[in-house]
Amino acid sequence: QSALTQSAPVSGSRGQSITISCTGTNNDIGSYNYVSWYQRHPGKVPKLMIYDVNNRPSGVSDRFSGSKSGNTASLTISGLQTEDEADYYCTSYTTSGTLVFGGGTKLTVL
Amino acid sequence: EVQLVESGGGLVQPGGSLRLSCAASGFTFSSYWMHWVRQAPGKGLVWVSRLNNDGSHTTYADSVKGRFAISRDNAKNTLHLQMNSLSAEDTAVYYCVRGSESNGYRLFDSWGQGTLVTVSS
Numbered sequence: 709q710s711a712l713t714q715s716a717p718v719s720g721s722r723g724q725s726i727t728i729s730c731t732g733t734n735n736d737i738g739s740y741n742y743v744s745w746y747q748r749h750p751g752k753v754p755k756l757m758i759y760d761v762n763n764r765p766s767g768v769s770d771r772f773s774g775s776k777s778g779n780t781a782s783l784t785i786s787g788l789q790t791e792d793e794a795d796y797y798c799t800s801y802t803t804s805g806t807l808v809f810g811g812g813t814k815l816t817v818l
Numbered sequence: 819e820v821q822l823v824e825s826g827g828g829l830v831q832p833g834g835s836l837r838l839s840c841a842a843s844g845f846t847f848s849s850y851w852m853h854w855v856r857q858a859p860g861k862g863l864v865w866v867s868r869l870n871n872d873g874s875h876t877t878y879a880d881s882v883k884g885r886f887a888i889s890r891d892n893a894k895n896t897l898h899l900q901m902n903s904l905s906a907e908d909t910a911v912y913y914c915v916r917g918s919e920s921n922g923y924r925l926f927d928s929w930g931q932g933t934l935v936t937v938s939s
Contacts, residue, residue: 709880711862742924746863753929754863756918797863801924805877807853812862 840914851917
């Protein structure tokens with residue numbers, strides 16, 4: 709159950725778009741469309757932003773979108789806003805019936 | 819308002835045991851999957867364990883299997899995590915997390931503020 713591998717810290721200017729990747733294996737991301745993304749602001753609890761690869765919970769901005777290809781999932785944030793600055797974590801269900809997180813990616817909005 | 823309040827954290831020696839509790843309120847506790855997630859200092863989130871709504875089905879991360887036991891008391895709206903054979907690698911903030919109303923076994927929608935467990939001699 710190794711952690712999913714997320715891309716390095718990323719930064720972008722307000723209004724721009726960024727993409728964060730999350731790479732797993734055939735035992736997790738590659739086997740199910742059960743990838744989720746959580747946003748976590750410093751000192752706050754995580755918030756679900758994307759579930760099942762590309763679905764947004766009610767209330768989440770449509771600036772957030774997800775995708776998956778093979779063993780890699782991606783989170784794209786368009787029209788960056790100051791409040792998007794946070795850590796982002798991906799998770800996936802695994803063939804063992806467990807859950808696995810990525811190591812997190814810090815987004816800085818310039 | 820959903821509230822999850824963890825307790826039971828603290829300093830424990832290597833090889834020791836600790837029991838965490840999570841008091842839930844603001845929702846029908848017995849209807850939801852519940853999870854424990856931890857975060858070591860300076861590290862990312864790590865899923866630890868989950869339990870279905872009636873306590874009949876448990877799952878553990880490999881790193882804690884055989885050492886940790888998750889349980890719940892639906893009459894008292896409380897979730898527990900019994901942690902045995904603790905090592906320094908278990909040092910972390912432990913979060914009590916509610917599974918989402920739909921697919922709660924793999925999605926989270928509410929988190930407690932966490933309780934710190936430090937394993938050190």
